[in-house]
Amino acid sequence: MEKEQYRSVIRSLFLDEKSRSEIKERLDAVYGDSSPSMATVKNWFNEFQRGRTSVFDEPRPSAPKTATTECNVTKFHDLILADRRLKVREIAETVGISKDRVGHTLHEILGMRKLLPRWVPRLVTSVNKRNRETTSEQCLTLFKRNPKKFLRRFVTIDETWIHWYTPETKEQGVE
Template sequence: MDKIEHRAVIKYLYLKGLTPKAIHEDMSATLGESAPSYATIKNWVAEFKRGRETIQDEPRSGRPSTASTDENKEKICDLILSDRRLTVEEIAKTIGISSERTHHIITADLGFSKVSARWVPRLLSVEQKRNRLTTSRDCLELYEADPLEFIERFVTMDETWVHHNTPETKEQSKQWKRVGSPTPKKAKVILSAGKVMASVFWDAKGIILVDYLKKGETINSDYYCSLLRRLKEEIKEKRPGLLRRKVLFHQDNARVHTSVQSMAEIHQCGFELLPHPPYSPDLAPSDFYLFPKLKKFLGGKHFHTNEEVVAAVDAYFEELEEDFFKTGIEALPGRWKKCFELGGEYVEK
């Protein structure tokens, strides 16, 4: 029973002539621990004796909201725009009104809400934003000239570390629990020291080449050029006719990718290089699509050797359907468009 029902019973028993003590004993015998206290019953019996009819709460006049003036709203807005990290208490103290009224003005009247800053790869300069904007516009124009031809010619690549032990994501660690039962716990797991560098070349049809860096070797210009030559041979075998149409090759701006030697090898292979702005993983299909899904698949798995890691990654890629890869590539033009609309800012989704 809620408090209104309690009051109705108290009023009924009072009208029957019962005393507060008798009413309390009656209701306690019937309702047990959910019965109202003796003090509550005594207060309501006193109210009914004074002639009160209603069992509803009386309307409260409250304090007039004289603080919500246009002048105060303007002052608060100016303070927030000058320093968006000010607390409600700091603003209230500066204006000279209550924290409750300040919070109401900020949220209800001015429409502000306080959020945490999101992590981005880099705080972009004006020049870097302009570069991202112009590159996105140019790539989008190339795509829109012939979308089907663009998707069929597009080949992208990137490197990623694959660890022997990749922690689960928060989403993966979720589990059902009953109301009132304790929340499950798990220890924090860090990335393992054991890891393998994978260089992945892929397009809308699937994986073309995956190279795993051998222990003791590093990716330098010579190594990367050898990968480009291997890529060309794999394309000949797996994508007949694509070399004649000219591969539209996409890579990021890592130093080894943009060295004079690597750029010369790209030209020698007959690839057309698609521009990519620096500090832009949000515009690289491997970074925003392929690798996050790979890491999610590996989350919570434990490997003891590099060979086990390689086998797991190869098996994962082999199980994927062609539509999976096509979806990742087709998402790129939409990101270029959004980047252009945002004036070069990072694209979240």
């Protein structure tokens, strides 16, 4: 049974001028172990006594989500690119928001993870893809203007990771 349905029963019994304990006894008799607790019965009895008529939850105010703005995401990314050994606590202190939000932004939005003492991108993120797309479009425009001049100046780079040393323990990889 939904909680609103229990509240409706409590309200109905309240309107029949039953006491809190009588309402609890009736709920236990009908619903057994699945009936609401005495604390819940007391809470809703008091609410109805104060004049409340609705059995539905009222919208709760929540804090605006300002920590994961585009500006903060860019700040985090710039800080990590400048020093990949930063700790979440240090980033939180620098930007002035909670460690939880910094961790969420790094892991979920930027797709980074801590590999030994450094932050590394997990996969190519949407930001990386957008940057690559923009760069490719600019290169294509330059190529269409003058192909010979463009090819003479164009340099490509292969993004290959070469592991020349694999530490056996975390302590060896700290350096």
